[in-house]
Amino acid sequence: MRKIRVGLLCGGRSAEHEVSLQSAKNVIDAIDRDKYEVVLIGIDRSGRWSLGDSAEFLLNAHDPKLIALNKMSEGISLAPGTMSNQLISQSTHLPTGAIDVIFPILHGPFGEDGTIQGLAKLANIPFVGAGVLGSAVAMDKDVMKRLLREAGIPTPDFVTFNRSQKEQIHFEEIRERLGMPCFIKPANLGSSIGITRAKDLTQFEAGIKEAFLHDRKILVETNIQGREIECAVLGNSNPMASALGEVLPSHEFYSYEAKYIDENGATLIIPAELPDDLTTRMRALAVETYQVLDCEGMARVDFFLRGEREVLVNEINTIPGFTKISMYPKLWEASGISYEELIDRLIQLALERFEEEQELET
Ligand SMILES: Nc1ncnc2c1ncn2[C@@H]1O[C@H](COP(=O)(O)OP(=O)(O)O)[C@@H](O)[C@H]1O
Numbered sequence: 001m002r003k004i005r006v007g008l009l010c011g012g013r014s015a016e017h018e019v020s021l022q023s024a025k026n027v028i029d030a031i032d033r034d035k036y037e038v039v040l041i042g043i044d045r046s047g048r049w050s051l052g053d054s055a056e057f058l059l060n061a062h063d064p065k066l067i068a069l070n071k072m073s074e075g076i077s078l079a080p081g082t083m084s085n086q087l088i089s090q091s092t093h094l095p096t097g098a099i100d101v102i103f104p105i106l107h108g109p110f111g112e113d114g115t116i117q118g119l120a121k122l123a124n125i126p127f128v129g130a131g132v133l134g135s136a137v138a139m140d141k142d143v144m145k146r147l148l149r150e151a152g153i154p155t156p157d158f159v160t161f162n163r164s165q166k167e168q169i170h171f172e173e174i175r176e177r178l179g180m181p182c183f184i185k186p187a188n189l190g191s192s193i194g195i196t197r198a199k200d201l202t203q204f205e206a207g208i209k210e211a212f213l214h215d216r217k218i219l220v221e222t223n224i225q226g227r228e229i230e231c232a233v234l235g236n237s238n239p240m241a242s243a244l245g246e247v248l249p250s251h252e253f254y255s256y257e258a259k260y261i262d263e264n265g266a267t268l269i270i271p272a273e274l275p276d277d278l279t280t281r282m283r284a285l286a287v288e289t290y291q292v293l294d295c296e297g298m299a300r301v302d303f304f305l306r307g308e309r310e311v312l313v314n315e316i317n318t319i320p321g322f323t324k325i326s327m328y329p330k331l332w333e334a335s336g337i338s339y340e341e342l343i344d345r346l347i348q349l350a351l352e353r354f355e356e357e358q359e360l361e362t
């Protein structure tokens with residue numbers, strides 16, 4: 001049988017470039033080579049696509065701070081349309097091959113936010129993970145939280161400001177509405193980049209400034225004192241929920257440093273120690289959240305648990321961290337699905353959705 005050619009997209013323009021490279025390395029190491037052939041596509045910080053050699057595509061692979069794409073070879077683009085050789089060499093302008101499915105391991109804007117998904121759709125190539133809408137909605141914390149609220153799914157109270165509304169951000173008003181400390185976040189990012197926790201006016205003003213460096217829209221959120229519980233979801237129309245995991249950050253919160261730089265920045269506890277009935281309720285809520293936000297393929301739903309039983313949805317990640325030691329794969333491992341099998345299932349889900357879409361009348 002001919003192998004399925006998987007276009008693995010990694011790197012990317014977002015601030016989560018390095019995280020993506022680490023995930024891609026793990027996927028390359030684990031993917032079933034009897035069934036799949038990896039076509040590695042590295043995206044540099046300027047957004048340029050190049051074909052890479054999956055054996056030596058990384059520099060400093062073991063240092064999360066210095067990890068980088070190796071010098072890539074051929075610049076390529078993806079051509080729209082329904083022909084079968086969608087990868088075009090930028091130097092010769094000739095087709096350089098076909099890919100059967102795209103596996104985007106790109107976090108944040110230009111990867112997780114619907115843009116790559118739109119490009120894959122235009123090129124008529126199946127792709128792993130949420131579609132254009134689900135990706136975009138899940139990326140934008142403001143829209144995501146409004147949809148959750150509309151569905152009656154609890155999420156921390158928040159206010160949103162656009163760049164043009166800067167003059168309307170008043171510390172005292174926000175303190176009255178949300179209390180202090182509060183969290184200040186760019187609407188569209190991830191990995192805690194640009195997120196700060198503010199206790200007083202000085203920190204608040206610095207936080208607003210910081211968040212606006214990363215996005216034109218920001219959120220100020222009420223602080224939830226509680227536990228951080230996560231659930232992995234997998235599937236298209238009948239998604240399933242994994243065991244639950246708990247994140248115990250050793251920093252003030254689950255910051256970028258705690259996530260990726262400090263080896264002891266956080267402890268993951270799988271399965272989370274919770275009463276059975278609460279676990280059942282949270283797993284059901286994870287699936288509901290997934291469906292409300294129009295997700296497919298995979299996503300990780302992150303909760304806050306306040307007190308003994310109050311559950312709030314913090315956010316959903318449509319391309320969660322995917323290294324072997326990341327929460328998403330570990331949750332599936334604890335639920336009986338190995339890393340290798342998870343990759344296989346995700347690709348199959350992508351192909352299934354594509355086939356269903358092809359059957360639709362246009
Ligand atoms: N409202 C909040 N209350 C308490 N902690 C929060 C709140 N919002 C975010 N945090 C902390 O900041 C981390 C990152 O915030 P999150 O909204 O998940 O952004 P990202 O998409 O960057 O992961 C969370 O894991 C949590 O530790």
Ligand SMILES: [Mg+2]
Binds near residue numbers: 191192
């Ligand atoms: Mg998060």
